[in-house]
Amino acid sequence: MKGSGREAAGTLVLDAAEPGAVDLAAAVLRDGGLVAFPTETVYGLGADGLNPAAVRRIFAAKGRPADNPLILHVSGPEMLGQVVREVPAEAGALMREFWPGPLTLVLPRQPAVPDEVTAGLNTVAVRCAAHPVALALIAAVGRPLAAPSANRSGRPSPTRAEDVLEDLAGRIDAVLDGGPSGVGVESTVVDLTVEPPAVLRPGGLPPEDLRRVIPALVIGAGSEAGPARSPGLKYTHYAPRAYLVLVEGPAEQVGAEIRRRAAVLRAAGRSVAVLAAEESRDRYPGERVVILGSRRDPERAAAALFASLRDLDRSGIEVILAEGIPRRGLGLAVMDRLERAAREIVKLEEDES
Numbered sequence: 001m002k003g004s005g006r007e008a009a010g011t012l013v014l015d016a017a018e019p020g021a022v023d024l025a026a027a028v029l030r031d032g033g034l035v036a037f038p039t040e041t042v043y044g045l046g047a048d049g050l051n052p053a054a055v056r057r058i059f060a061a062k063g064r065p066a067d068n069p070l071i072l073h074v075s076g077p078e079m080l081g082q083v084v085r086e087v088p089a090e091a092g093a094l095m096r097e098f099w100p101g102p103l104t105l106v107l108p109r110q111p112a113v114p115d116e117v118t119a120g121l122n123t124v125a126v127r128c129a130a131h132p133v134a135l136a137l138i139a140a141v142g143r144p145l146a147a148p149s150a151n152r153s154g155r156p157s158p159t160r161a162e163d164v165l166e167d168l169a170g171r172i173d174a175v176l177d178g179g180p181s182g183v184g185v186e187s188t189v190v191d192l193t194v195e196p197p198a199v200l201r202p203g204g205l206p207p208e209d210l211r212r213v214i215p216a217l218v219i220g221a222g223s224e225a226g227p228a229r230s231p232g233l234k235y236t237h238y239a240p241r242a243y244l245v246l247v248e249g250p251a252e253q254v255g256a257e258i259r260r261r262a263a264v265l266r267a268a269g270r271s272v273a274v275l276a277a278e279e280s281r282d283r284y285p286g287e288r289v290v291i292l293g294s295r296r297d298p299e300r301a302a303a304a305l306f307a308s309l310r311d312l313d314r315s316g317i318e319v320i321l322a323e324g325i326p327r328r329g330l331g332l333a334v335m336d337r338l339e340r341a342a343r344e345i346v347k348l349e350e351d352e353s
């Protein structure tokens with residue numbers, strides 16, 4: 001198929017702002033093809049969510065384990081009837097408040113939803129993303145799109161079209177380039193088939209906001225404590241090629257520990273980068289420092305997280321020493337991703353020296 005876009009190893013790269021680009025992408029999807037598209041959280045890898053063969057191609061392209069279910073993306077609540085058996089009152093309230101937005105709801109599934117999407121579960125995860133290109137694309141296809149993050153399984157999620165191509169060029173039909181994703185971490189997944197409703201994965205919508213609508217909401221399987229109700233959470237995730245060490249604790253001590261480790265590593269000939277909050281910029285003289293937002297502004301940290309990890313990989317850095325940030329607001333999602341990306345987690349206590 002020839003469009004206005006360029007090609008990368010056989011994958012068509014479409015500028016979402018070009019006339020006809022969304023319609024061309026929709027045609028590819030209706031034919032059972034794979035198209036990566038921008039959402040406000042990260043880029044998704046879309047397929048016709050009601051076509052089992054198309055959905056299987058997502059798993060093949062990503063190298064994703066078949067028992068990790070996919071999110072179905074809809075263009076609005078009016079599309080839910082095709083995939084969801086019932087919408088509990090609390091789900092309706094969340095949709096009115098937060099859709100379109102970075103919120104995925106786990107609901108009872110319609111039998112028409114392919115088992116490939118749900119990994120055989122009797123529930124289905126649905127989301128309406130707040131991105132004009134995503135909404136236009138789903139509306140043009142006229143069917144829900146199954147769309148996990150558009151990365152090779154286990155890698156940091158893509159927040160730019162170039163990140164999608166780095167992982168998937170030649171493995172998917174097209175990518176719609178809509179510029180960088182603004183939120184930077186994936187959607188918050190909330191299970192509404194349990195009582196009380198539970199956050200299965202922290203993400204772009206902070207639990208503080210959700211609790212305004214559902215005060216009883218618990219943070220469930222996403223924490224180490226709970227059982228793995230969200231199957232995807234048991235897999236390694238978001239990992240850069242570099243060996244990432246996450247250091248948490250009082251800022252002074254974190255700074256001292258990272259400086260000590262950086263010196264040892266450098267003496268051993270390793271290339272090192274420090275992922276630090278704005279407030280810590282001056283703690284690491286002589287080190288390569290990448291600023292990841294600020295302790296007071298976790299939204300900036302979320303927006304920069306995956307792009308920073310990918311950029312450090314591209315520059316060949318061997319070890320990343322990352323400061324923890326407070327688990328407030330989007331800080332919870334940022335810390336969840338850093339913990340899953342880390343090969344080593346160091347927790348320093350206030351009273352240690």
Ligand code: AMP
Pocket residue numbers: 068069070071106118121123124125147148149186189200201229230231232233
């Ligand atoms: P991804 O598409 O890579 O952002 O991952 C989707 C996340 O949603 C994974 O953690 C899945 O395990 C989770 N998920 C999808 N469908 C369900 C479901 N029916 N029940 C629970 N978790 C789900």
Ligand code: MG
Pocket residue numbers: 148149157
């Ligand atoms: Mg993913």
